[in-house]
Amino acid sequence: MAKDAKPAEEGAAEAPKKSKKLLIIILSAVLVLALAGGGAAFMLLSGSNAEDEDDEYAEETAKPKKAKKKEAPSAPPIFVNLEPFTVNLVPETGDQYLQVVLSIELDNPEADLALKSLMPRIRNNITLLLSSKKASELLPKEGKEMLAEALKAEINSAIEPPARGQKATDGPVKSVLFTSFIIQ
Numbered sequence: 001m002a003k004d005a006k007p008a009e010e011g012a013a014e015a016p017k018k019s020k021k022l023l024i025i026i027l028s029a030v031l032v033l034a035l036a037g038g039g040a041a042f043m044l045l046s047g048s049n050a051e052d053e054d055d056e057y058a059e060e061t062a063k064p065k066k067a068k069k070k071e072a073p074s075a076p077p078i079f080v081n082l083e084p085f086t087v088n089l090v091p092e093t094g095d096q097y098l099q100v101v102l103s104i105e106l107d108n109p110e111a112d113l114a115l116k117s118l119m120p121r122i123r124n125n126i127t128l129l130l131s132s133k134k135a136s137e138l139l140p141k142e143g144k145e146m147l148a149e150a151l152k153a154e155i156n157s158a159i160e161p162p163a164r165g166q167k168a169t170d171g172p173v174k175s176v177l178f179t180s181f182i183i184q
Contacts, residue, residue: 077174078106080115082123084180087131089138096135101180102126104155104173111172114159122158129154135183144178151176 082102089096106112115122129150137143156171 078109078112079177080104080106080112081179082126085123085127085130087127089130089183090132090134092134092136097184098130098133098135098138099180099182099184100130100178102151103177103179105175105177106172107174108172111159114172115155118158122155125154125158126151138181138183144181148176148178 080103082104084099084101086097086099089098104115106115130147133147138147152173152175155173155176159173160171
């Protein structure tokens with residue numbers, strides 16, 4: 001019986017060694033798979049962003065203005081409210097004043113920063129344009145629509161000045177809206 005007891009003890013000693021080895025092998029395999037999966041995910045995610053940035057850069061250099069406008073047609077509109085303008089109009093039958101409050105619709109968020117950084121120049125150009133108008137030009141609906149288009153062109157040329165000898169093209173301002181329009 002003594003001989004039988006020794007093999008049982010040896011078998012019991014071998015079982016914990018085998019289970020420790022098996023546990024180490026399984027944990028090593030899981031660790032290797034996790035690292036490989038994490039590395040693959042990192043490469044795929046960072047690689048696609050770099051390619052997207054390269055593609056976006058290539059599109060921007062090829063068609064800088066049109067590409068931006070077509071990128072996010074479903075994006076919410078961006079409006080910037082300006083302080084009220086009060087100007088003298090060109091006299092027709094006495095002194096007349098125009099008080100107008102404008103909201104500017106922009107095509108991208110970056111244009112908001114450009115607009116705010118150039119606000120003194122933009123306000124000056126708008127004041128000069130408004131004070132050059134007659135009340136009779138601004139009273140009909142068509143006059144207000146023409147003024148909105150002129151203001152849009154003026155603001156766009158202040159943000160992105162055209163080169164010498166070239167006509168101003170479309171800029172970041174999509175539209176100019178009147179939130180208040182009073183002639184006295």
